[in-house]
Amino acid sequence: MLVVANEDGERWWGGAVADGALMPFGPGHRRDLAWSAGRPDDPGHGPNQSAPLLLSSAGRYIWSERPFTFEVGAGELRVSGDDLVLDRAGGSLGDAFRGASARFFPPSGRAPARELFTGPQYNTWIEMPYTPTQDQVLGYARRVLDAGLPPGVLMIDDCWSPGYGTWRFDRARFPDPRGMIDRLHEQGFSVMLWLVPFVSPDSATFRDLERRGLLVRDVTGDTAIRRWWNGYSAVLDATDPDGVAWLHGELDALVADHGVDGFKFDAGDLHFYRGTNVEPVDHCEAWARAGERYPFNEFRACWKRGGRPLAQRLHDKPPSWTGDGLASLIPELVAQGLIGHAFTCPDMVGGGEIDAVTRAGAVDQEFFVRYAQIAALAPMTQFSILPDRVLDARHRAAVRAALDLRRTLLPLILDLVDHAAATGEPIVRPMAYHCFEHVNDQFLLGPDLLVAPVLHPGAAERTVLLPPGRWDADNGETFTGPATISTPVDLERIPHFRRA
Numbered sequence: 001m002l003v004v005a006n007e008d009g010e011r012w013w014g015g016a017v018a019d020g021a022l023m024p025f026g027p028g029h030r031r032d033l034a035w036s037a038g039r040p041d042d043p044g045h046g047p048n049q050s051a052p053l054l055l056s057s058a059g060r061y062i063w064s065e066r067p068f069t070f071e072v073g074a075g076e077l078r079v080s081g082d083d084l085v086l087d088r089a090g091g092s093l094g095d096a097f098r099g100a101s102a103r104f105f106p107p108s109g110r111a112p113a114r115e116l117f118t119g120p121q122y123n124t125w126i127e128m129p130y131t132p133t134q135d136q137v138l139g140y141a142r143r144v145l146d147a148g149l150p151p152g153v154l155m156i157d158d159c160w161s162p163g164y165g166t167w168r169f170d171r172a173r174f175p176d177p178r179g180m181i182d183r184l185h186e187q188g189f190s191v192m193l194w195l196v197p198f199v200s201p202d203s204a205t206f207r208d209l210e211r212r213g214l215l216v217r218d219v220t221g222d223t224a225i226r227r228w229w230n231g232y233s234a235v236l237d238a239t240d241p242d243g244v245a246w247l248h249g250e251l252d253a254l255v256a257d258h259g260v261d262g263f264k265f266d267a268g269d270l271h272f273y274r275g276t277n278v279e280p281v282d283h284c285e286a287w288a289r290a291g292e293r294y295p296f297n298e299f300r301a302c303w304k305r306g307g308r309p310l311a312q313r314l315h316d317k318p319p320s321w322t323g324d325g326l327a328s329l330i331p332e333l334v335a336q337g338l339i340g341h342a343f344t345c346p347d348m349v350g351g352g353e354i355d356a357v358t359r360a361g362a363v364d365q366e367f368f369v370r371y372a373q374i375a376a377l378a379p380m381t382q383f384s385i386l387p388d389r390v391l392d393a394r395h396r397a398a399v400r401a402a403l404d405l406r407r408t409l410l411p412l413i414l415d416l417v418d419h420a421a422a423t424g425e426p427i428v429r430p431m432a433y434h435c436f437e438h439v440n441d442q443f444l445l446g447p448d449l450l451v452a453p454v455l456h457p458g459a460a461e462r463t464v465l466l467p468p469g470r471w472d473a474d475n476g477e478t479f480t481g482p483a484t485i486s487t488p489v490d491l492e493r494i495p496h497f498r499r500a
Helices: 017-022 093-104 134-146 177-186 204-211 241-258 280-291 326-338 354-360 365-376 393-423
Strands: 002-005 012-016 030-032 048-056 060-063 069-072 076-080 085-088 121-123 153-156 190-195 226-228 231-235 262-265 296-299 301-303 443-445 449-451 461-473 478-488 496-499
Touching: 002 060, 012 017, 012 326, 017 048, 017 326, 048 093, 060 093, 085 093, 121 134, 134 153, 134 177, 177 190, 177 241, 190 296, 204 231, 241 280, 262 280, 280 296, 280 301, 326 365, 326 443, 365 393, 393 443, 449 461
Parallel strands: 048 301, 121 153, 153 190, 190 262, 262 296
Antiparallel strands: 002 076, 012 048, 030 069, 048 060, 060 085, 069 076, 226 231, 443 449, 449 496, 461 478, 461 496
16 A cells, blocks of 8 residues: 655545546545446446546656555545556646656647537437437438537437447438438538447347457356446457457448548446456556547547547536536546546536436526536537527527637637647646646636636626736736636626736
């Protein structure tokens, strides 16, 4: 065990993205990274973006190539694991990140496809769950354009194929996939397809992969069948180079034959691989490594892979102002960046946890707008629910205003994307990254733009903590920090401040 005595005022970040709201960690926090990267009260399941990395506000970091367990005590940090490295890279949280990144997860020099940042992303999931068809997808794109929204990346989600693992278009649903994708390209959309590492049992694909030994096995040596959210399936072994070569062959054919631009690599969660012949974290990491071949990519689960050109989306969110909903977006976006995942995306605007969205019924229009405002100033923005279907004219105008603001800030966002590709540094940063006081409800885009979105219903003002220096507000006011100010807000305003 490594016992680290905290220096004066030293606080710690890192580990699991789902713990973002708890960072910096207080006494009593415990996380076993080998078991789950989910919520502390949900140890068997939950989202799965994590890394064997802890960073301190005093410039120290802890790393291991393997998962470890850590617990925060009164004045100390206790870490249990193999081959633990404790080192110092300077005197700040930013120094700790840069030192750990350079040594253990250096930047690749590349970013995901530019189009993932320059336009909104649109995912069919909420509008047509399990039922996408060629006509519906084309209709969805047409509704985007008719609403005056810009084209972007269109992701066709679950059930575009005849079965899991059989990665070709279901011709009953998609009679002319090449014609559909050509049409979407003409309209300005790029097209991505959803997939998972699962393989439907009793299918021709299953029989072929099992014969070739490319499926994950359980502890008895038999092919493992795993329960996941859509039923029971076998699992492609992404740690086997032959399995990855098979997958790449299937996906490359979709690119060559139909003009598909890339893929949303779903699942990968650690708990799907427990009790098998592969280490869960190794399979999760291998699944992400397989996706790096495609510049158009998306991941919701990932182990390590910091510094790589991978688009990382937060896990599916409920349509809630608190808890795992809106209140979790900023802390978890910050946490993604601090474990090396710079190319971050909030969940689908309005929430992508389909059962919770369905139970909620009518959309809370103010909630939808405030969610869109956070997403608009994140590195990537993704819609599934179409704003014009669920919002009245006033709230639609507020969403469009957020996208207009994003367009004005896009040069800055793209500069930060390029900076992240070259240096590994987060795009979304906590104030503590630059030695300022930490708060969980505002963030920095790079060092010089402070964003303080509205996070509460019916708000008429927003309290903002300004770091030292002179700051020009979006409403024309100028402030000198350090200071805590109160600034008025309306439905359309996203308070943000530029360092003068």
